[in-house]
Each structure stands twice: as structure tokens, then as C-alpha cells.
Amino acid sequence: MSYLPYALAGWLFVVGLYGVVTSRNLIHLVVCVSVIQSATYVLLLAIGYVKGGTAPIFNGIALGTKAVDPVVQALTLTDVVVSVTSMALLLAIAVEVHKRTGTLDPDELREMHG
Amino acid sequence: MSRRLRTGLFLVGGAGLWALLGWAFAGLPAFGDYHGVYGRLVNRDSLGQTHAMSAIAAVTFDYRGFDTLGEDFILFASVLGVALLLRQVRERDVDARQAVEESEPVRAVGAIAVPAFFLLGLFVIAHGYLTPGGGFQGGVVVGLALVLVSIATDYRSYARLVHKSLADLVEGVGAGAYVAVGVGGLVAGSAFLESFVSRGKIGELTSSGTIALLSWASGLEVAGATLLLASEFLEELLARRRR
Numbered sequence: 223m224s225y226l227p228y229a230l231a232g233w234l235f236v237v238g239l240y241g242v243v244t245s246r247n248l249i250h251l252v253v254c255v256s257v258i259q260s261a262t263y264v265l266l267l268a269i270g271y272v273k274g275g276t277a278p279i280f281n282g283i284a285l286g287t288k289a290v291d292p293v294v295q296a297l298t299l300t301d302v303v304v305s306v307t308s309m310a311l312l313l314a315i316a317v318e319v320h321k322r323t324g325t326l327d328p329d330e331l332r333e334m335h336g
Numbered sequence: 337m338s339r340r341l342r343t344g345l346f347l348v349g350g351a352g353l354w355a356l357l358g359w360a361f362a363g364l365p366a367f368g369d370y371h372g373v374y375g376r377l378v379n380r381d382s383l384g385q386t387h388a389m390s391a392i393a394a395v396t397f398d399y400r401g402f403d404t405l406g407e408d409f410i411l412f413a414s415v416l417g418v419a420l421l422l423r424q425v426r427e428r429d430v431d432a433r434q435a436v437e438e439s440e441p442v443r444a445v446g447a448i449a450v451p452a453f454f455l456l457g458l459f460v461i462a463h464g465y466l467t468p469g470g471g472f473q474g475g476v477v478v479g480l481a482l483v484l485v486s487i488a489t490d491y492r493s494y495a496r497l498v499h500k501s502l503a504d505l506v507e508g509v510g511a512g513a514y515v516a517v518g519v520g521g522l523v524a525g526s527a528f529l530e531s532f533v534s535r536g537k538i539g540e541l542t543s544s545g546t547i548a549l550l551s552w553a554s555g556l557e558v559a560g561a562t563l564l565l566a567s568e569f570l571e572e573l574l575a576r577r578r579r
Binding site: 224226227228229232235236239240244268269270271272273274275277278279280281286289290291292293294295296299300302303308310311313314315317318329 | 339342343346350353354357358361362364366367368369370372374375376378379380382383389390391392394395396400403404407410411414415417418421422466467468470472473539558565568569572
């Protein structure tokens with residue numbers, strides 16, 4: 223049981239990768255990339271978890287209360303922001319691709335157009 | 337490469353990756369068996385040093401304030417990228433009269449949800465260092481509260497409410513304000529992004545020094561970025577539907 227969160231992170235990563243490899247639609251592909259990125263949230267938060275720890279927000283709890291690692295939580299926040307921005311960019315590129323080629327299937331985009 | 341060959345290759349590679357990941361994870365300390373030093377030190381000292389009740393806000397806007405500056409500009413740059421990509425190829429005129437199906441219940445929910453979420457977002461930004469939240473989370477809520485207008489009514493009322501140049505301005509001012517607060521530390525004679533205003537009394541809205549200011553700066557930027565992204569994609573939708 224104690225390794226389950228790591229297994230979940232690994233599973234999310236691999237299953238997202240599977241989605242990217244077998245994708246037939248660029249929008250679906252972008253969602254798969256964000257699934258891969260979700261694996262990093264799970265991993266970061268799992269690493270920082272302290273058994274029995276509370277959230278690291280010292281509002282109404284005694285000083286010295288066992289709390290989980292705030293650094294990985296801040297890193298996860300950064301991670302989420304970066305994930306959203308990269309998704310926005312990728313979706314904009316997908317829109318562009320559809321406009322130029324009329325398809326969203328990555329397999330039909332054999333030739334790269336300059 | 338055929339689809340089947342590619343999938344086959346992935347199954348072999350994916351199994352290998354899975355095995356390597358399993359091997360690596362087996363070397364990690366068990367879940368909950370935390371050995372980090374940095375996090376423990378931050379939890380012990382952040383309240384006394386920064387007067388911010390949320391250690392996460394203290395890390396984001398104080399200890400790692402410089403990284404958050406970078407994060408702010410990642411957001412800024414990618415929104416710029418989206419705007420460049422979509423504006424460049426869009427036909428000039430967007431038909432804003434394009435009717436979206438209107439429904440009275442959706443309108444009614446919107447009338448309540450828009451102001452409620454807007455206020456909630458401002459609350460989350462303002463209390464980021466006292467409770468969970470902060471500029472990034474609150475900024476998204478504020479931005480999306482306004483985007484809800486486009487669902488509750490139609491794009492035209494949304495575009496009238498949130499002019500794109502306004503979203504541009506809000507985003508730019510937010511990003512600039514973050515740097516300005518950083519420079520304020522230099523002007524006050526200490527380091528870049530060093531808190532130069534009073535840390536105040538723990539637990540009060542005016543506490544935690546520049547953490548509050550930086551939280552508002554990034555809240556503005558994120559709200560502007562959300563609005564700009566929404567506007568670009570909505571216009572794209574309308575311009576494409578017309579054909």
C-alpha cells in the first residue's frame with residue numbers, strides 16, 4: 223500500500239504516453255499530454271506527504287504541528303500553471319494545423335509544410 | 337511507420353519504461369515516510385520569518401519568489417504565443433452577432449454565478465497567505481467568472497464587458513507589477529524581491545509584507561491571461577462557424 227501513490231504516478235505517465243502514441247486526433251493528443259503532466263503532480267505531492275501531517279497552513283493550529291512539505295506543493299502549483307499554458311499553446315497550434323491542412327489526424331500530417 | 341508497428345514498439349518500450357519506473361520508485365522512501373529537510377525547515381521557520389500563515393504562499397512568493405517571476409513570464413510568453421498564432425491567421429472580421437443558443441435557466445444561473453465567482457476569486461487572491469489560495473488560483477477564478485458571461489448571454493455582451501485591449505492591459509500590468517515589487521526591494525536597499533514593506537501582524541489581511549503585493553500582481557496577470565485566452569479561442573470559434 224505504501225507505494226501505491228508512486229504506482230499511480232507511473233501509471234498515469236505510461237497511460238498518457240500510450241494515448242499520445244496511438245492518438246488519431248490532435249485535441250485528444252493534447253489531453254493525453256496533460257494526463258502525462260498530471261503524473262508529476264501526483265508524484266510531487268506523494269513525495270512531500272508526511273504520515274499524519276496536516277496542510278502546511280498554520281492558521282489556527284499549534285506551532286510545531288506535523289505538516290506536509292510546502293515546497294513540493296508550491297512546485298505543483300508551478301507545474302499546474304505551466305501545464306495550462308502549454309495546453310493553450312498546443313491547442314492554438316492544433317487550430318492552426320486544422321486551418322492549413324483540414325485534418326486533425328496526426329497520421330495524415332505526413333509531410334511537414336514550411 | 338504503420339500504426340500497428342508504432343503501437344507494438346510502444347508496448348515494448350512502455351513495458352521497459354514501466355519496469356524502470358518501478359525500480360526507481362522502489363528506491364524511494366515509502367509513502368508518508370518523509371525525509372526532506374528543506375520542507376521541515378520551511379514549516380518551522382516560515383511563520384516567524386514571513387508572517388504568512390500559508391507556508392505554500394511563503395515558498396511561492398518569498399523563498400522562491402524569483403522562480404515565480406519566471407513562472408509569471410512563462411505564462412505571459414505562452415499567452416503571447418497563442419495570441420500571435422490565432423490572430424495572424426484569423427479572417428479579419430469576427431461575426432459577433434453569431435447567435436449562441438440562449439436559455440433562460442442558464443441566464444439565471446449566470447446572473448448569480450458571475451458575481452459570486454468574481455467575488456470568490458478576489459477573496460482567494462486576497463487571503464492567499466492566510467488560507468489555501470493565492471494569486472494564481474484566485475486569478476483563474478476571477479478570469480473564468482467573466483468568461484461565464486459569454487456562456488450565460490452571448491459573445492457580444494462578453495466582448496463589450498471585457499475588451500481585448502483591457503485583458504492585454506491587465507495581464508501586462510500584472511506581470512510588470514511583479515517586477516516592480518521586486519525592484520522595490522532594491523530601491524529600499526536590500527535584495528531584489530526582498531520584502532520592503534512591514535510584515536505586519538500575523539493573521540491580519542495587511543500582514544506578510546510583499547507576499548500580499550506579489551499575490552495581487554500574479555492574480556491580475558493570471559486573470560488577464562485567462563480572459564485573453566478565452567477571448568482568442570471564442571473569436572476563433574465564431575470566425576470558423578461563419579464559413
